[in-house]
């Protein structure tokens with residue numbers, strides 16, 4: 545293992561990243577922090593959301609408190625050993641649902657898990673682009689990437705008018721998560737009935753199986769606090 549430069553040397557491990565105890569080499573805290581930082585940069589979190597945290601979510605006191613409690617409970621209970629459910633976060637445009645989903649994702653990554661964020665219309669566009677001859681990334685690669693990560697955030701589900709192709713891709717993707725027994729956080733501005741119309745029964749049934757409902761987010765709370 546290459547030793548890092550002495551200027552950034554960690555006093556606990558002298559820059560090796562590991563601490564020897566008895567017969568075991570345990571990763572040092574500095575190495576853990578490095579891995580978390582690395583995971584956070586690889587999670588595809590959009591720049592404008594990079595600083596969003598559960599603390600920075602604003603709203604009327606009652607809503608903020610409820611959101612905070614629900615999010616904290618989810619983060620605290622997160623593991624991949626049991627059948628971990630994902631979340632369905634419903635709220636109209638401007639309610640702060642992306643903010644909450646990303647803040648939870650960041651907390652899960654800080655716990656040492658892998659995580660990925662995707663805006664659904666952008667993900668579909670990315671898959672479409674793999675069909676062009678200029679793309680060097682295959683559809684299978686993208687599907688593997690989203691199905692292998694520990695926690696996946698699918699932001700803005702149902703925003704696209706769902707053609708047969710869109711429904712098939714989304715089902716494939718969501719079903720891969722389901723079969724891998726991996727949790728997914730979905731945000732949407734459509735209720736279940738509307739989602740059924742947009743995406744079809746098959747996808748919505750799967751989602752209901754995979755996700756528990758997060759608190760509904762009213763728009764006026766989030767917006768009002770930003771206007772102040």
Ligand SMILES: [Zn+2]
Pocket residue numbers: 554555556557558559560561562572573574575
């Ligand atoms: Zn160290």
